[in-house]
Amino acid sequence: MQKKVYALPNWCTPANPVVFDPDVCNGCNICVEVCQVDLLIPNPEKGKPPIALYPEECWYGGCCVAMCPRPGAIRLNHALPQRVRWKRKATGEHFRV
């Protein structure tokens, strides 16, 4: 079945600076309270992960993750043009963030 199509503006860049795991996050909103740029808002549905309303404002300071009481609930997700590479010294294999 075809998904309903909406008239939506482009996403901003980055679109997902912080990624929530809905199985771990209990919607306590501590991250909403500590984020210094105030980019998150509480989920309208209580107990669910917050919503990144202004993702392009993320400073990537990581305080949301650092102050989260449930490890694994939030992951900082670097913007694609900011991914850094590394090389394994012994094998020369390449990796990236």
Added chain:
Amino acid sequence: MDWNELIQEHGIPEWPYSIRYGEETEVGADVLVLGGGIAGCWAAISAARKGANVVLVEKAATVRSGGGGSGCDHWINTPHPRSTITAEEVVEWELEFSGGYTNAISRYIAARESYETLLELEAIGGKIRDAEDEFKGAPFRDEETKFVFAYDYVNKIHFRVWGTTFKPALYQECKRLKVHLYDRVMATSLLTQRGRAGTKVVGATGLNVRTGEFFVFKAKAVIDCMSRHQRNWCFSTELRGISNFRPPQIVGDGHAMAWRAGVEFTMMEKSRPTSFGSGNVFPHYGHGNPLNTWFPCTMVDARGKEIPYVDRDGKELKTEQERSQPAPGQKFMGERTTVYKHKRPELTPDLLERVKKGEFVLPLYADLSGMSEHERKAIWGLMVGEEGRTRIPILKTYTDAGFDPQKDLLQSYMLLGSDPMRGNVRPQDRTGGEIGDAGGPIVDWDLMTNLQGFYVAGDALFAANYHYHAATTGRYAGRKAADYAAKAGVPSLSRVQVEEERTRVYAPLKNGGDIEWKELNAALCRVMQNYCGEYKNEELLKIGLIWLEDLQKNEVPQVCADNPHKLMRALEVANILTCDEMIIHASMARKASSRYLDFFRLDFPEIDAPEWHQWVTVKLEDGNVKTGALSIDFWGPLKENYEKHR
């Protein structure tokens, strides 16, 4: 679920906080601290310890906010009982490096009080020693005190610290001392005695950035801890959080409101090209480099060949240990300087030529695996881990992705562009307040401005951007403001002044305009790039001012906001415009060029002419800009004046 999914499944959510536009609360204090970063928290703690009733107003959330809220890896320039370096020597290298263009008052205060401030920080819960003996036996450790040091392992005045513990400790101490914290409140203007500009400061207005509620803060003394100007030349409408070295909510609110109130500024003409302000950077401290947090990391080329470090005399250093030792005959090394006397080792300066000749192959890498275990763990784990924006963004994220400092070479972007320190950047991509010494209000030995009762601390001072400097000057200004407040009379507010500010603050909600704050910010940056960029002359600067006046008159009234968050952003950009005006007026007043200020006038090409080795000052008086000059060493004898005033 992201916002796009949310609106498709549930429709557009209502604003999650109660809207209180126009509602007003009046709050009284002895000492009002504006800005709750490192300087602000220290100012509040210090004033409260003197018995003052303290109110702290913070635009974000005090527990982690500000440039140093997420961490700090080094606490530099700190003479202490076990070092032989004096406060005078510390300020000497800073003055040399800046050509005299730095605030020696605040830097001297910092050098004198840094060590006792650090110990106070430890007493309230900050971690400053290697108590677990992780670095036992390391050449940078003092075995008796368990302090660990950076850069100069002989003189040991630059401390390595566990700065992720600092801000929560300061926050808890503020709460313990019953400092009244107003988080998520943006200070919008200063209130002056009976509403007259250029007189005593008796309070400030504020806006709750979630509810839109208006605040009137009435105080006997006010301390500006709101950092400095940002985003005057560079602004990415998309990658906009990334393109800020300091947190993006730092834009110069304090500078703008102080200017409108009649505070005198200096060094506002200074700016320099760097990618710090653009979206083209990689995560800070997140790629291989041989500089501050990563110093003295071993760097290798694509074939694994080591890039040599050289000392100040150009002598190649053979061992890792030599990178942290003063050169023969050198007393001590500054944290960073290009001046011979205190210069520390660096990668060979002819690197680019040797790359072009094929001696080294790009890209370069940081080779932590080739370093001693102590040094590797100090860089990756202590420095990258405790420095701001490293614990989660770099240490955790890279580790989770599989990076292993014992096995892997982290790529460097040196010579490839996008490196904030050494990469080529467009000359018009400039920063004003983002890094280094930047313009700010002129202060006396009490850190008070020309307006009575109005003090300044931290990065707002026209000095460099360091955690130790913010902490010590905040602590100093706090006690000075508390002393002043104890003797000050009752503040007298003007209702007319408050009403005018209320009208200004809420205007973007009502104007029905068709641009948002981002477009105006981008336009302002374009004006500054074109007319106050790499090269300046009277004609360009005049056109720049015309443009700014035009934008103020015709476009600012069109900037709309439809919730308190966007209202905050709109007010911030209005402040950026005000800072731009200050910068252009200061640039017109300096009819000379200066290498130290990275300030080049095509119509006054002589570089650093002796008669222009002075401070240029600007202030608003009766609606007109007044410029002036101050002697380069207006602070007088440092030791004598500090001891008279402390």
